[in-house]
Amino acid sequence: MLSLAHLDRPFDYLVDEKSDAAAQPGVRVRVRFAGRLVDGYLLERLERSEHTGKLAWLDRVVSPERVLTDELAVLCRAVADRYAGTMPDVLRLAIPPRHARVEKDVPAHGCAPPVPEPDMAGWAAYETSASFVRATIEDRHPRAVWQVLPGDDWAARLAELVTAVAAAGRGAIVVVPDQRDLDRLEAACTPLLGDRCVSLAAGLGPSARYRRWLSVLRGQASVVIGTRSAMFAPVVDLALTVVFDDGDQSLDEPRAPYPHPREVAVLRAHASGTAMLIGGHSRTAEAQALVSSGWAHDLTASRQDIRAAAPLIEGVADDDRRLGGDPLARSARIPATAFLAARKALQAGLPVLFSVPRRGYLPSVACARCREHARCRVCHGPVSMNERGDLACRWCGRPELRFVCPSCGGKAVRALMIGDKRTAEELGKAFAGVPIVTSGGAKIVDEIAEGPRVVVATPGAAPRVPGGYGAAVILDTWAQLDREDLRAGEEAVRGWMAIGTLVRSRNDGGRVVIVADSSGAQVQALISWNPIGYAAFELEQRYELGFPPAVTMASIDGPATAVSAFCDLVSLPPSAEKLGPVPLPAGVRRPAGLDGAGDVERVLLRTPRAVGRTLADALRAAQVIRNARHDDTAGIRVQIDPPTIG
Structure with a gap:
C-alpha cells in the first residue's frame, strides 16, 4: 500500500486463470507498481476496465482470507475522508499484519457459542436503559451518552450490556483508553462471555493479536473489547459500539490520519446502522454536542440517586492552613479542612487518597530571583529537580549542570510545583507511622487492600480499594487549570470526577476535599456532581469562541x-x-x-x-x-x- 495522497485511489489489474478463484474482494494481493512489488487489497472484480492504457497483471494473491470486508472498506474510506488522510493509512490501523501460520491454526469457520442472558439489575438506576438495550437488540440503532454513577462498577455494567447483546445473537465492540482499563473490563466480561469475547490491544504481540482478530472475522467471537484500533474490528452482525471515557488522552491516535475512536464510532454507527454508546464519569464537549444536536440522547440516573452515590465534596481555598498551629499540616501544604478529613478517615481504619498533578520530586522550577520558568537550553522544555537536587530537562533528559537564568543571571532555583515523590515525603512526616503508597508514571498500583494508609497518586493512576477510600484530597489544582490548553478545564473536571468515584458515598462517610477556589465553574461542577451541566457550559463557550466541536x-x-x-x-x-x-x-x-x-x-x-x-x-x-x-x-x-x- 502506498500512503501518498496522489496515489490514494483504486488501480486496475488483470487477473490470470491461476489466481481467478482466490482473487476475491477483500484479499491481500501483491502487485507491481512503478517497477517494484507492493502490497495491496483487492477491492472488487470487474468485467472490464475503463483504463485506456495497458494493464499489468496481478502478481499473486497473498492469502485467500478476505480480511477487508465490505463494511470495513466503507468505514476506512469514510475515516480517511473525514480526517483528510489516505485509505492505506487507515487500513494500517484497522487490519493487523498477516501471520501465515496463524491463518492455518485458527479454524476456518466457527459459530460463537450461546451465552445466557445476564442480570441487568445494575442498570435499573439509569433511566431509559431498558429501552436502550431493547432498541439495540431489535436493530433500531439507538445512540446515547451514558453518565456513570459515582462509585458504580462501569466495567461490570458494560460486561452486562454486551452480554445482553451477545445473548441475542448480535455483536458488540467496546473501546477503553488503556491496558489498565482493558484488564478490568476483561475480568468482568470473561465470566459472562467466555470465549465469545476477545480483547485486542497492541501489547498482545503481532501473532496473538492477529489470531484473535481472525477469530472475530471468522465469527468465533462476537464481542471485542480493546484499545483505539479495536473500533475497526470486523465483528459479524455488529449491533453496538461503545467508547468509554472518550476524554482520555490515551485515545488520541498518534498515527496518521489521527482518527479518534469516538468519531470512528459515529461514522460506523451512521454507515452501518448500529447502536452507539459513549460513557464516562464526566462528559466531553464533543459528546455533549451529540446530545444537544439530538443525534444522541442522555442515559443518566436521577439526581436523587446521584446525590446518594456521590461523596461529600468540599472546596477549600489554598490559603486555609490553620490547624491550631500544627507545623506538620503546614509543611505538607494541606489546608486545615483537608487535614482533618484525612486524619478522621485514617482513624476509622480507611485509606486516604492525595492527588497531585505531576510525578517526580520538583517537576517544575523557576529562577529564585525573578521567578522566570527554568527552560532547557536545547529543546526549551521545563527543567525539573530530583530528590538529590540535580536539575534536568523533563522533555529531552539533558542535565542542567550550571543553571543561569537568561533573564536576570540568577543561579538559584525555587519550586513551582511539587511532585508525587516530594508530596509523599511531606505526608510521611505529617502522618507518622502510616504506610505511604505512591502510584504514577512507570510505577502504577492497580489495587490496594483495605486499611489505614496514605496513597499519593497522579491523575489516572490512583489504585482502587475494595469499598472505596474514606477521603480524598485534590492538591495543586491551579497546575491543571492554568494550562494554556483549550481542554484544560474539561480534563481537570474529568480527572477530579474519576477521583470522586473511588471514594465512599456520603452516607458511608466518604469525603472529597479539593484545594481550589470553589467559585470556579470546574470546582462547582465537581461539588454539585454535574458533569452534564459543565459539558454544556464548555460547549457554549466553544460556540462563542469558535473552537471544536462548534x-x-x-x-x-x-x-x-x-x-x-x-x-x-x-x-x-x-x-x-x-x-x-x-x-x-x-x-x-x-x-x-x-x-x-x-x-x-x-x-x-x-x-x-x-x-x-x-x-x-x-x-x-x-x-x-x-x-x-x-x-x-x-x-x-x-x-x-x-x-x-x-
Whole structure:
C-alpha cells in the first residue's frame, strides 16, 4: 500500500486463470507498481476496465482470507475522508499484519457459542436503559451518552450490556483508553462471555493479536473489547459500539490520519446502522454536542440517586492552613479542612487518597530571583529537580549542570510545583507511622487492600480499594487549570470526577476535599456532581469562541517555509479562517522527522461544522499536489480537530 495522497485511489489489474478463484474482494494481493512489488487489497472484480492504457497483471494473491470486508472498506474510506488522510493509512490501523501460520491454526469457520442472558439489575438506576438495550437488540440503532454513577462498577455494567447483546445473537465492540482499563473490563466480561469475547490491544504481540482478530472475522467471537484500533474490528452482525471515557488522552491516535475512536464510532454507527454508546464519569464537549444536536440522547440516573452515590465534596481555598498551629499540616501544604478529613478517615481504619498533578520530586522550577520558568537550553522544555537536587530537562533528559537564568543571571532555583515523590515525603512526616503508597508514571498500583494508609497518586493512576477510600484530597489544582490548553478545564473536571468515584458515598462517610477556589465553574461542577451541566457550559463557550466541536479546525505543523508553502496550495472554502502562524504549543509532539530540528510553527484553519468536509477535501487536494511534486521532504503534519490547540 502506498500512503501518498496522489496515489490514494483504486488501480486496475488483470487477473490470470491461476489466481481467478482466490482473487476475491477483500484479499491481500501483491502487485507491481512503478517497477517494484507492493502490497495491496483487492477491492472488487470487474468485467472490464475503463483504463485506456495497458494493464499489468496481478502478481499473486497473498492469502485467500478476505480480511477487508465490505463494511470495513466503507468505514476506512469514510475515516480517511473525514480526517483528510489516505485509505492505506487507515487500513494500517484497522487490519493487523498477516501471520501465515496463524491463518492455518485458527479454524476456518466457527459459530460463537450461546451465552445466557445476564442480570441487568445494575442498570435499573439509569433511566431509559431498558429501552436502550431493547432498541439495540431489535436493530433500531439507538445512540446515547451514558453518565456513570459515582462509585458504580462501569466495567461490570458494560460486561452486562454486551452480554445482553451477545445473548441475542448480535455483536458488540467496546473501546477503553488503556491496558489498565482493558484488564478490568476483561475480568468482568470473561465470566459472562467466555470465549465469545476477545480483547485486542497492541501489547498482545503481532501473532496473538492477529489470531484473535481472525477469530472475530471468522465469527468465533462476537464481542471485542480493546484499545483505539479495536473500533475497526470486523465483528459479524455488529449491533453496538461503545467508547468509554472518550476524554482520555490515551485515545488520541498518534498515527496518521489521527482518527479518534469516538468519531470512528459515529461514522460506523451512521454507515452501518448500529447502536452507539459513549460513557464516562464526566462528559466531553464533543459528546455533549451529540446530545444537544439530538443525534444522541442522555442515559443518566436521577439526581436523587446521584446525590446518594456521590461523596461529600468540599472546596477549600489554598490559603486555609490553620490547624491550631500544627507545623506538620503546614509543611505538607494541606489546608486545615483537608487535614482533618484525612486524619478522621485514617482513624476509622480507611485509606486516604492525595492527588497531585505531576510525578517526580520538583517537576517544575523557576529562577529564585525573578521567578522566570527554568527552560532547557536545547529543546526549551521545563527543567525539573530530583530528590538529590540535580536539575534536568523533563522533555529531552539533558542535565542542567550550571543553571543561569537568561533573564536576570540568577543561579538559584525555587519550586513551582511539587511532585508525587516530594508530596509523599511531606505526608510521611505529617502522618507518622502510616504506610505511604505512591502510584504514577512507570510505577502504577492497580489495587490496594483495605486499611489505614496514605496513597499519593497522579491523575489516572490512583489504585482502587475494595469499598472505596474514606477521603480524598485534590492538591495543586491551579497546575491543571492554568494550562494554556483549550481542554484544560474539561480534563481537570474529568480527572477530579474519576477521583470522586473511588471514594465512599456520603452516607458511608466518604469525603472529597479539593484545594481550589470553589467559585470556579470546574470546582462547582465537581461539588454539585454535574458533569452534564459543565459539558454544556464548555460547549457554549466553544460556540462563542469558535473552537471544536462548534467548528471544524485543522492544524498544519512544520517548519515555517513548509507550512507557508502548503497553505498556499489549499483552496479554502469562503467561510474558512486562517489563524497563525504561531510556535507549536508546548507539550505537542513534533511531526515525524523533526525531533531534532529547529523551531516548528503551527497554522490553524477553521470553518463552520457544516462545511468541515469541504475543508478536509481541500486539505487532501493540497496533499495530492504536494506529493505529486515530490515536495514531501520538509516534514509537515496535517490534522483535523487536533486534541491540543494551545
